[in-house]
Amino acid sequence: MTPELHTHPNERDKALRRRAERVVPGGMYGHSVQKFLWPGAPQFWDRGLGSHVWDVDGTEYIDLMCSWGPLIHGHRHPIVEDAVSRQMGKLDTGNGPTELFVELGELLVDLVTHAAWTIFAKNGGDVTTLALTVARAATGRSTVLVAEGTYHGSLLWASARDAGIAPGDRAHVDYFRYNDLESLQAVASAHADDIAAVIVTPVRHEAGDDQELALPEFAHGLRSFCDTTGALLILDEVRTGFRLSLDSSWTSFGVLPDLSCWSKAIANGYPLSALLGSEAIRDAARAVFKGGTFWMSAVPMAAALATLALLREERGVEQILDRGQQLMTGIRRQAAAHQIPVRVSGPPSMPYLSFDGDVGWAKAKTWAAGAAARGLYVNPSHNWFISTALTLEDVSRALEATGGAFDDLSAVV
Ligand SMILES: Cc1ncc(COP(=O)(O)O)c(C=O)c1O
Numbered sequence: 001m002t003p004e005l006h007t008h009p010n011e012r013d014k015a016l017r018r019r020a021e022r023v024v025p026g027g028m029y030g031h032s033v034q035k036f037l038w039p040g041a042p043q044f045w046d047r048g049l050g051s052h053v054w055d056v057d058g059t060e061y062i063d064l065m066c067s068w069g070p071l072i073h074g075h076r077h078p079i080v081e082d083a084v085s086r087q088m089g090k091l092d093t094g095n096g097p098t099e100l101f102v103e104l105g106e107l108l109v110d111l112v113t114h115a116a117w118t119i120f121a122k123n124g125g126d127v128t129t130l131a132l133t134v135a136r137a138a139t140g141r142s143t144v145l146v147a148e149g150t151y152h153g154s155l156l157w158a159s160a161r162d163a164g165i166a167p168g169d170r171a172h173v174d175y176f177r178y179n180d181l182e183s184l185q186a187v188a189s190a191h192a193d194d195i196a197a198v199i200v201t202p203v204r205h206e207a208g209d210d211q212e213l214a215l216p217e218f219a220h221g222l223r224s225f226c227d228t229t230g231a232l233l234i235l236d237e238v239r240t241g242f243r244l245s246l247d248s249s250w251t252s253f254g255v256l257p258d259l260s261c262w263s264k265a266i267a268n269g270y271p272l273s274a275l276l277g278s279e280a281i282r283d284a285a286r287a288v289f290k291g292g293t294f295w296m297s298a299v300p301m302a303a304a305l306a307t308l309a310l311l312r313e314e315r316g317v318e319q320i321l322d323r324g325q326q327l328m329t330g331i332r333r334q335a336a337a338h339q340i341p342v343r344v345s346g347p348p349s350m351p352y353l354s355f356d357g358d359v360g361w362a363k364a365k366t367w368a369a370g371a372a373a374r375g376l377y378v379n380p381s382h383n384w385f386i387s388t389a390l391t392l393e394d395v396s397r398a399l400e401a402t403g404g405a406f407d408d409l410s411a412v413v
Contacts, residue, residue: 074389125153
């Protein structure tokens with residue numbers, strides 16, 4: 001099967017790729033690596049507005065990737081941008097924080113039930129790593145249990161590759177299977193009294209695989225495992241945060257973590273992350289060394305205050321869940337009408353589409369290429385992200401594009 005070529009002109013993109021080959025090792029890194037995309041997929045971007053994005057060659061798409069999660073209100077939301085430019089006109093990176101630091105800390109502690117304090121940083125990986133450090137300081141133990149295959153960032157303990165990683169970098173990390181308490185017990189037995197923490201995402205959302213919602217008994221089982229062993233429960237909300245709830249995602253199960261990690265959607269695209277923790281571990285959080293040159297910058301905090309206020313006032317979480325549901329219901333119907341077996345998984349605000357028997361995502365790439373040729377940008381092997389900027393009209397235009405993408409796929413499978 002040959003994935004359909006991207007049909008838009010992409011001369012600038014091609015030229016930039018050639019230049020990048022020279023100055024970037026491997027030409028590209030991260031999600032934009034070409035092997036994850038279809039031939040001719042745009043790699044360089046020019047601008048975005050609301051739910052739309054334009055590639056460097058000027059082609060417009062409805063954006064269902066939202067910059068891999070951060071743009072929960074879409075590109076350049078006027079209220080967020082207004083807060084940003086007002087703060088930009090005063091101070092961003094200063095000698096210390098502004099009052100926004102305190103205001104945002106108060107807001108997060110107010111929104112998230114388990115949280116009594118917060119530490120701000122920049123990337124998700126900063127706060128997942130800091131969560132481990134705080135847990136180790138609080139317990140005096142070293143081992144951290146991680147669900148196999150889960151991404152917690154690119155820092156050494158969590159790196160998805162082995163190149164450049166010394167054995168000691170992961171010496172105190174061991175792995176269990178998501179939604180499988182027996183595998184947790186089995187791995188725990190090898191570490192006796194040394195387990196400092198269990199870190200887990202609220203939903204299993206590994207790239208390239210169907211998503212798996214946490215079973216309530218798994219969430220409760222992790223909580224009681226931690227209570228019994230004295231380990232801390234860390235919920236990594238970097239991807240799910242503010243997409244399922246304005247509280248931590250397992251509060252609806254009645255399961256509260258000791259620490260939670262937030263980033264991506266917190267500031268509508270401005271660089272910010274936050275570690276939140278419960279009262280019982282405040283002293284450990286005080287004791288650990290923490291800091292980074294840009295961690296207290298005020299502009300992302302202004303963006304976060306505006307982003308969270310908007311989500312609260314406009315019932316943004318309900319809106320993205322609802323829009324995502326409409327979109328995925330339409331996609332399921334189209335797949336059935338084309339007799340193409342698909343699976344739709346994950347929360348509707350961050351859905352994933354996969355195709356039965358799809359070796360190397362070949363079908364998904366053909367389908368995504370067909371959608372892109374009709375003005376819809378999705379990734380073939382990663383979950384998508386819905387924003388509050390996605391209108392009902394966008395949903396129906398997106399469904400026109402996905403309908404055409406199924407036609408293309410029918411023609412080649
Ligand atoms: C669940 C989760 N944790 C941590 C991270 C790392 O975040 P960052 O890339 O901002 O370091 C990611 C990034 O995708 C993530 O999805």
